[in-house]
Amino acid sequence: xxxxxxxxxxxxxxxxxxxxxxxxxxxxxxxxxxxxxxxxxxxxxxxxxxxxxxxxxxxxxxxxxxxxxxxxxxxxxxxxxxxxxxxxxxxxxxxxxxxxxxxxxxxxxxxxxxxxxxxxxxxxxxxxxxxxxxxxxxxxxxxxxxxxxxxxxxxxxx
Numbered sequence: 001x002x003x004x005x006x007x008x009x010x011x012x013x014x015x016x017x018x019x020x021x022x023x024x025x026x027x028x029x030x031x032x033x034x035x036x037x038x039x040x041x042x043x044x045x046x047x048x049x050x051x052x053x054x055x056x057x058x059x060x061x062x063x064x065x066x067x068x069x070x071x072x073x074x075x076x077x078x079x080x081x082x083x084x085x086x087x088x089x090x091x092x093x094x095x096x097x098x099x100x101x102x103x104x105x106x107x108x109x110x111x112x113x114x115x116x117x118x119x120x121x122x123x124x125x126x127x128x129x130x131x132x133x134x135x136x137x138x139x140x141x142x143x144x145x146x147x148x149x150x151x152x153x154x155x156x157x158x
Contacts, residue, residue, distance in 0.1 A: 051092075051116035053083045054123040058134045068140035073128050080104040081128035084112075087148060091115065 050057040053071055061069045072085040077100055089095040089102075093110040104127070113123030128143070135141040 051113040051120045051123050053085055053126070054113055054120065055126060055130075055134065056113065056120055056123055058131065062134075062139050067138065068135065068142055070142040070144060071128075071131050072144045072146050074099045074146045076104045076107055077101055078103045082107055083126045083128060083131045085146070087146070 050060050058069045058071070071083045073081050074084055074087065076082050082099065082104065084092070084099055086092060086099070088098050089110065092112040092115055094115070095110065099107065107125045110125060111121055111123065112125055113120030132141055132143075
């Protein structure tokens with residue numbers, strides 16, 4: 001991580017929050033806007049500090065006092081909802097396969113933390129169920145369903 005990358009996250013996250021407020025402010029109450037702004041700042045900062053969409057990232061967001069966290073969901077080959085942003089595994093695990101090409105067991109065997117830092121080696125892909133278990137009162141999950149895979153209809157059902 002370099003200073004420019006960190007500063008980009010710090011500068012742009014509040015701008016995203018302001019954009020949300022500008023677009024939806026009249027239809028949103030103060031608590032909702034606060035949740036979105038806090039989650040935006042928390043996710044933006046945490047993603048520069050810890051490997052994204054991992055238990056370590058969500059735990060850090062909680063420790064920082066964020067109101068919640070955002071996670072991305074795709075389907076494994078055996079139709080289990082898993083938490084991962086990218087459609088393929090190349091960047092996070094060095095594997096040239098799509099998420100939907102591997103079973104949950106195969107996905108769980110991959111290390112998705114080592115690419116970020118040796119400190120986060122051993123972080124594994126979480127299921128949506130495991131991720132939602134990390135949420136609680138005053139620490140909500142905002143789930144983004146990633147479309148574009150062969151199992152999109154099943155993803156909507158999951």
